[in-house]
Amino acid sequence: MKRKIILYVATSLDGFIARKNKKVDWLDTYNNTGEDYGYPAFYAGMGTIIIGNTTYQQFKEPYQGKKVYVFSRKNKGKKGNIQFVSGDIKKFMEDYKPEGNIWLVGGADLAHQFLEHNLIDEFIITIMPTLLGEGIPLFQGKDTEKQLKLLKTKSYKSGVMQLHYRKN
Numbered sequence: 119m120k121r122k123i124i125l126y127v128a129t130s131l132d133g134f135i136a137r138k139n140k141k142v143d144w145l146d147t148y149n150n151t152g153e154d155y156g157y158p159a160f161y162a163g164m165g166t167i168i169i170g171n172t173t174y175q176q177f178k179e180p181y182q183g184k185k186v187y188v189f190s191r192k193n194k195g196k197k198g199n200i201q202f203v204s205g206d207i208k209k210f211m212e213d214y215k216p217e218g219n220i221w222l223v224g225g226a227d228l229a230h231q232f233l234e235h236n237l238i239d240e241f242i243i244t245i246m247p248t249l250l251g252e253g254i255p256l257f258q259g260k261d262t263e264k265q266l267k268l269l270k271t272k273s274y275k276s277g278v279m280q281l282h283y284r285k286n
């Protein structure tokens with residue numbers, strides 16, 4: 119089976135992944151409903167994690183058992199399973215040849231660069247029934263118009279809706 123790059127993110131109904139101050143506290147309500155939103159199965163299927171440094175520094179998740187590439191211009195080097203990388207996304211993919219399915223965690227800055235290079239194979243977008251009004255938009259770029267193919271939708275009692283698309 120071909121390796122896939124999957125953007126798996128949670129957004130507000132109005133398309134934000136975080137508040138302007140970077141906080142994601144509005145997600146807590148939906149994390150405490152007893153639903154797992156398919157996350158454990160998704161995570162188990164991933165070999166590699168790719169994440170922007172802003173998001174990485176905020177949560178410092180260890181992602182044990184996965185190979186993790188953190189994009190950063192400030193931080194360099196490698197510690198355990200965490201490796202800092204930088205530069206052009208396409209060149210990174212050619213140089214490092216990341217293994218297994220790849221969870222592109224985000225944030226928006228990094229996701230946009232993968233989108234520009236048409237490197238995102240699937241999008242799993244979990245939409246929370248919250249209107250934030252302002253924040254960090256998931257999709258913020260120009261010249262990234264795409265037509266996607268719907269693979270699956272799932273609704274949850276909490277009002278959360280999960281959309282699963284692949285690139286055409």
Ligand SMILES: NC(=O)c1ccc[n+]([C@@H]2O[C@H](COP(=O)([O-])OP(=O)(O)OC[C@H]3O[C@@H](n4cnc5c(N)ncnc54)[C@H](OP(=O)(O)O)[C@@H]3O)[C@@H](O)[C@H]2O)c1
Pocket residue numbers: 126127128129134135136137139140141142169170171172173174176189190191192193203204205206207223224225226227228229231254
């Ligand atoms: N709701 C969700 O599912 C979800 C998911 C992910 C993130 N988030 C939220 O999104 C916010 C962060 O998103 P963001 O768009 O501001 O930032 P981001 O994409 O997480 O990280 C941006 C940083 O990554 C590094 N970077 C990006 N491209 C690079 C490249 N080509 N080469 C080298 N370094 C590169 C730079 O780090 P340096 O400054 O180190 O150079 C840049 O400042 C946070 O609030 C987080 O909580 C939400």
